[in-house]
Amino acid sequence: MTLSVDVIKRGGQRQSEQFMREKLHTSIVATCLSVRVPTGQAESIAHSVCEAVIAWLQQHPEVTSQDIRIIATKHLRIQHPEAAYLYEQNRITI
Amino acid sequence: MDIPSSLAIISLAALVHASFQLSVSVLTLLSGHSIGAKHSQARLLRLTSSFLLGAAAMTVLLLSFISLMLIQLYGNITPQVVWAAACGLSVAVAVCIWLFYYRHDKGTALWIPKAIAVYLNDRTKATKRSAEAFGLGLSSVIGELLFIIAPLLISALVLIQLPSVWQLTGIAIYTVISLLSLLIVWVLIGSGHSLGKIQQWRESNKYFLQFVSGAGLIVLVVFVYTVEIVGSSVGFH
Numbered sequence: 001m002t003l004s005v006d007v008i009k010r011g012g013q014r015q016s017e018q019f020m021r022e023k024l025h026t027s028i029v030a031t032c033l034s035v036r037v038p039t040g041q042a043e044s045i046a047h048s049v050c051e052a053v054i055a056w057l058q059q060h061p062e063v064t065s066q067d068i069r070i071i072a073t074k075h076l077r078i079q080h081p082e083a084a085y086l087y088e089q090n091r092i093t094i
Numbered sequence: 095m096d097i098p099s100s101l102a103i104i105s106l107a108a109l110v111h112a113s114f115q116l117s118v119s120v121l122t123l124l125s126g127h128s129i130g131a132k133h134s135q136a137r138l139l140r141l142t143s144s145f146l147l148g149a150a151a152m153t154v155l156l157l158s159f160i161s162l163m164l165i166q167l168y169g170n171i172t173p174q175v176v177w178a179a180a181c182g183l184s185v186a187v188a189v190c191i192w193l194f195y196y197r198h199d200k201g202t203a204l205w206i207p208k209a210i211a212v213y214l215n216d217r218t219k220a221t222k223r224s225a226e227a228f229g230l231g232l233s234s235v236i237g238e239l240l241f242i243i244a245p246l247l248i249s250a251l252v253l254i255q256l257p258s259v260w261q262l263t264g265i266a267i268y269t270v271i272s273l274l275s276l277l278i279v280w281v282l283i284g285s286g287h288s289l290g291k292i293q294q295w296r297e298s299n300k301y302f303l304q305f306v307s308g309a310g311l312i313v314l315v316v317f318v319y320t321v322e323i324v325g326s327s328v329g330f331h
Contacts (some may be wrong), residue, residue, distance in 0.1 A: 030130025035290040039132075082290035086126065089293055092201025094119045094211045094218075 108271030148231020
């Protein structure tokens, strides 16, 4: 599903792109799997986080990728705090 | 300097090297991407082992290269001024570690050039094959050269004074000890520990690790300075 929301990339160096649910879903599943969550549960968590992010995006036609990460982390924290921690850490590990 | 003292200095320098965290960060990220991409445990182990081998190879190469350069320049007897310069450089690095090692943000991001951090981040994400992981291991050691140069230089200065067989032993000891932190994380990941818990531990203890790295380097400098400069000035040798 593609919403008509422009996502401004990190640092504003790359072109903005349309929000892609699949991309967010894949990243949440990958993070959940990294903390050894079973695949089915990871898919279910990713589904519910994507729904929450999409609901938030309905009121925001233009956001940054960092905004999406913050909102996704907030909802992921409710479902799986450890996965949320790792998701948040992804860009600040190195 | 006698052989046990030399090996003790090399071991302490390697411990200081082991306390640096860039390679551990890259290994953690690499494992996260591999597990997240649903790769098998065997593939995860292949990638992480290759990374470890890469880091080991670059450590051996760097230590050997610096030792060779020093031998070419000074032979087996290093002038005291070089020892003093190495001690001065190490104190400066220790102070930099205390002041700057970690960025003052959340996470475990290090004070290394942004371009290197971005390069390592991107390469970690793109790494799919063992050869790439090996290359990433090589690069991650180069990435922290700014900090590891101090323990490497002191170890090299000590190594060139040793007989040939003990030089090889010294290089082996340095390499194994400097990889200890990576080995521990590698074993934890291989045995199925959660990356979240590993990263949480690293973040909670980052300022302690920062202090230990700097303090370890200072202790190393005090020891080397006492033995090599003060000791020879008072006719200890």
